[in-house]
Amino acid sequence: MRVLFLGDIVGRPGREAVAGEMRRLREELALDVALANAENASGGLGLKPDEARRLLDSGLDVLTSGNHIWKYREIQDYMPRTTRLLRPANYPQGAPGSGLGVYSAGGGVSYAVLNLQGRTYMEALECPFRTADALLAQVPEDVRVILVDFHAEATSEKIAMAYHLAGRVSAVLGTHTHVQTSDARILRDAHGQGHTAALTDLGMCGPEESILGMEAAPILSRFLTGMPTRFRVAGGAVLLEGALLRIDEGTGRAQSIEIFRRRLI
Template sequence: MRILFLGDIVGRPGRAIVFERLRQVRRDLRLDLVVANGENASGGIGITAKSARQLLEAGIDVLTGGNHVFRHADIGPFLDAEERLLRPANYPPGAPGRGWRVFRPANRPPFAVINLLGRVFMNAVDCPFRAAEAILAELPADVPVRLVDFHAEATSEKKALGYFLDGRVSAVCGTHTHVQTADAQLLPRGTAYLTDCGMTGPAASALGMDPAEVIGRFLTARPVRFVVSTSPPEMQGALLDVDAATGKVVTIAAWRHPSPPPPTEETP
């Protein structure tokens, strides 16, 4: 089972590259499943029902959320209605939508996706470790393929959750920082791990935003309105090959499209 987990989709450029290229990527890579974090897909912060619907129609199987998932008012009812859109499971009780789900597609093995939100340098939410433990107790035994999107800021918290879940889920894929890390690995008990999948959005940017606006904030220490960069976008994420019978990941690698150009050799 081949799975692509896309990092945070940011604004119009991030949506555009998904609309234009994801179906071809699915064919080229022979993907069975595409999961993507979509919580910055609308205007660079939050996701609207319209954007979520369009991304699902473009070939994403499951969308996950994060700390901005409730930014737009129309997303609450859509979270309740659309089972393929998740929000972090450790929001306090009463939040719209669901934080995890088992999917049983007709022509593919069953799989589960779990969405969790970190607490270090983030909003005050319930404990992601305890939430994960409770979810695992409910997961059916016949669903060994289990993917976790941990939307968190601190690398230490992400690593800790990876080891906490090692051997009990197929993969822990980090999102939120928009910076793809170089630590794709199999943990000691077999769980695949990547601290951050990166970003699906404008490449020449400050985490997806126009660098000039971000620089202005650093120089003045005053609030500014961030604007999504209009530079050409790229997709970043994690590519996983999974044994569907056991849920064990065979390989995991950081993935980018389009691929960066090779380094230019300097003339001596």
């Protein structure tokens, strides 16, 4: 199975770039599955239902999210009506939607996606490690390919999650910081065999000349003066960043992981 998982989509530039390129990427990269984190796809913060639908219609199979997903109230009504948009599974009971989904990649092959959120320097949610343990027990035994989006701030927490799940899932991929890391690797299972692809952060799909997808000037002003400023999504060339994975469908073992990075003018 060939999988492309894109990092955080930022605002209109990232959203339109992903939507415009996705069908071409599916053909060019011979993708079986395409996913992206979309929690910042609307205005650089949050996700509107109409824009979630457009991204899914463009060729993405599943959207994951994180701590900004609740910015637009209407997403709370939309999320229970679709299985293709996930929110972090370790939100307390009663939060709309789900953090775990099982999907078909065609040809009788199924895969699971688990969305989790870290706690270091973020909201105090339920423990993501124990939540992962509990939800993995609910994945049907015949589903071998399991992809994890761990939306977290601290690199140490992301790497810890990768080791915690090594040998039990196909990939643990970090999101949230919008800065792509260079530590793509495959972790070994308890028998010493390569099994779980890991990357601390997928990066972002958003404006290249920016600070995390936002115009630099207001953010610089905030750093220099300490005064609040309104952040605005930047323009110009867009980067599409993420990871390209090859996974054995029968065992769930990751066979390769490559950094994906493409510049669109």
